[in-house]
Amino acid sequence: MTLYRELDTIQFNDLTHPKDVSDFLKAIHFGKKAGFEEFKVDFSNTKAAFPNAVVPISGLIDFYNNNGVPIKEIGESPIVKAVHLLDPIIVKSERELYSMNSLNKVFKFTDSSHVFWLVNSMLDELNSSDKFEKGVLEGLEWCLNEVMDNVIQHSNSNCGFVMGQIHKSSKHVAFTVFDAGRGIYNSLKNSSFNPRTPADALTLSLQEGVTRDKKIGQGNGMYGLRRIIENNEGSLTLTSNSASYFLKGNKAEIFDRIPTLSREQGCAIVDFQLDYEKNVSIADALKFSGKSYELVNLKIEELENDKGEIEFNLLQKSSGFGTRQAGERIRNQLLNIHQQSNQVIVIDFKGVELISSSFADELLGKLVVEFGFFGFNNLIRMRNMNSLVQSIVQRSVGQRMAESIE
Ligand SMILES: Nc1ncnc2c1ncn2[C@@H]1O[C@H](COP(=O)(O)OP(=O)(O)OP(=O)(O)O)[C@@H](O)[C@H]1O
Ligand SMILES: [Mg+2]
Structure with a gap:
């Protein structure tokens, strides 16, 4: 049993299975039959949360709260808080999502612009x-x-x-x-x-x-x-x-x-x-x-220039040039572009004054290893790199290649 009811209180364990949703519905149903008109939910034992249980339970709590069956939280859990189970996010503009990782959170949507964003x-x-x-x-x-x-x-x-x-x-x-x-x-x-x-x-x-x-x-x-x-x-x-x-x-x-x-x-x-x-x-x-x-992949089409190359503006796409994580995110984007199209990819460094060696390694060093030296040269072009960035890239890519050859 992953959740159980005692009088008006429903205690949850991990939220990782569709059965949790059925058990929750039953708990409220029988609780109402027993005469309770409002309920308390306790998530203090919840350490894991998957969409198949979290999303329906979040939506059901929202429904009950709006339809005369108040449900109040009495026990918190960091994961339940992080996924916004009790306060699903309603986005008011696309901009709000720019600075947010939209995975691992429950969103409530009401119209087609929400769906699009x-x-x-x-x-x-x-x-x-x-x-x-x-x-x-x-x-x-x-x-x-x-x-x-x-x-x-x-x-x-x-x-x-x-x-x-x-x-x-x-x-x-x-x-x-x-x-x-x-x-x-x-x-x-x-x-x-x-x-x-x-x-x-x-x-x-x-x-x-x-x-x-x-x-x-x-x-x-x-x-x-x-x-x-x-x-x-x-x-x-x-x-x-x-x-x-x-x-x-x-x-x-x-x-x-x-x-x-x-x-x-x-x-x-x-x-x-x-x-x-x-x-x-x-x-x-x-x-x-x-x-x-x-x-039709509009996102890739938008990046195409008149020579049939994909132009990838690094300054626009990256949220920073200092960390391995930022480099890895860009590398993934490039790998995914390559999965969807075989065109040459031009990485434009315009406006990028400085990058860290770990960013260079994570982005370019690992791409060279992934594609091989010749594959990389056939696929990737780099433009508008200043001399400082060039020397950083040279060093870290060289190091990575030496390692991969050993
Ligand atoms: N969330 C839902 N609530 C109620 N009925 C649904 C829901 N999702 C799907 N259906 C039912 O299933 C049917 C089939 O859905 P499906 O998406 O295949 O076709 P459609 O939405 O009618 O047409 P299309 O998706 O081609 O625009 C719908 O017409 C509707 O009757
Ligand atoms: Mg449909």
């Missing part, structure tokens, strides 16, 4: 955090946009909740989107697809062309999501209106009698995980009516 920011953060296999970042962007858009289009709730995480040790990313709306079964019930049960509605929603209303949607979103997960052999859990669909690799399982808010308020939880060391073939995954969907 958050997806951009979370992808930028991933892009700097590690090297992603081909197609993974594009696949993730598709999944996030579609799933968050569905909350706005179909949930009949005025908000959704999202959080993403990167697990570098196991090389996977995990995202969960939650809404306390009517649920997938209720939204599809009156359509021509006419699902018999909540479980039926989940499998239907993941098929190509299934939409509650052809005038509004095409029914591609959830289908594309499933295809991307299958292509990557990742995992997907869809929970709504008392049913849960679980896909791992190519094997799907369905469960029913899962607790939810109510028959009318069936909620929707979409949790997906991708292995970012395995590529995603977007052309294979996103085929609609047999035709491959072209994903």
